[in-house]
Amino acid sequence: xxxxxxxxxxxxxxxxxxxxxxxxxxxxxxxxxxxxxxxxxxxxxxxxxxxxxxxxxxxxxxxxxxxxxxxxxxxxxxxxxxxxxxxxxxxxxxxxxxxxxxxxxxxxxxxxx
Amino acid sequence: xxxxxxxxxxxxxxxxxxxxxxxxxxxxxxxxxxxxxxxxxxxxxxxxxxxxxxxxxxxxxxxxxxxxxxxxxxxxxxxxxxxxxxxxxxxxxxxxxxxxxxxxxxxxxx
Numbered sequence: 001x002x003x004x005x006x007x008x009x010x011x012x013x014x015x016x017x018x019x020x021x022x023x024x025x026x027x028x029x030x031x032x033x034x035x036x037x038x039x040x041x042x043x044x045x046x047x048x049x050x051x052x053x054x055x056x057x058x059x060x061x062x063x064x065x066x067x068x069x070x071x072x073x074x075x076x077x078x079x080x081x082x083x084x085x086x087x088x089x090x091x092x093x094x095x096x097x098x099x100x101x102x103x104x105x106x107x108x109x110x111x112x113x
Numbered sequence: 114x115x116x117x118x119x120x121x122x123x124x125x126x127x128x129x130x131x132x133x134x135x136x137x138x139x140x141x142x143x144x145x146x147x148x149x150x151x152x153x154x155x156x157x158x159x160x161x162x163x164x165x166x167x168x169x170x171x172x173x174x175x176x177x178x179x180x181x182x183x184x185x186x187x188x189x190x191x192x193x194x195x196x197x198x199x200x201x202x203x204x205x206x207x208x209x210x211x212x213x214x215x216x217x218x219x220x221x222x223x
Contacts, residue, residue: 031210033210035213040121040215041215042200042213042214042215042216043156043200043213043216044213045210045211045212048210058210059212090155090156092156097207099204099210099211100143100144100146100158100161100202100204100211101146101158101161102156102158102211103158104155104156104157105155106154106155107155
């Protein structure tokens with residue numbers, strides 16, 4: 001089975017802290033994505049990557065950065081966490097050319113106090 | 114730009130059939146996908162339509178009309194476990210990522 005894992009299920013941080021969210025997939029997928037999910041807003045794309053060392057901004061990249069040093073790992077970084085970044089963060093991956101089928105991790109519920 | 118419209122909530126009776134509609138406006142079109150997400154769970158892929166017509170997978174079917182920029186997900190013989198949120202998603206091209214709708218929360222009642 002395809003497995004996408006995220007480093008934490010729940011995370012509580014303080015305003016101004018630097019936050020790292022890690023995502024690892026074990027299916028050799030080229031594509032990886034970070035979304036945030038808020039009630040009534042659906043899934044909004046923060047950043048994505050179609051290859052190692054490559055990154056592209058999604059719809060809401062402000063306040064976030066990413067790192068993809070290895071194919072299987074895609075990290076989301078909140079440089080200085082703010083309360084409006086309290087959300088559910090979902091990582092996903094897919095094969096190149098088959099992006100319509102994405103595989104999601106279990107999500108990280110981040111609370112910024 | 115691109116936008117997707119789907120109803121925010123739908124309620125249906127166990128054993129019945131329900132249709133969840135999705136209309137989209139995109140500069141290009143590279144297929145319509147559907148995902149299911151149970152409360153507290155991760156979204157999971159259900160279906161993909163690249164061409165017009167109906168795709169059937171067990172109790173679930175998905176339909177696409179590219180000329181109408183419209184698709185729907187059809188769930189038959191509804192079960193309580195089908196209570197979940199359903200998202201439609203489209204791509205503009207083969208080089209752009211999926212854009213998701215805001216989701217439809219389906220409640221199946223006895």
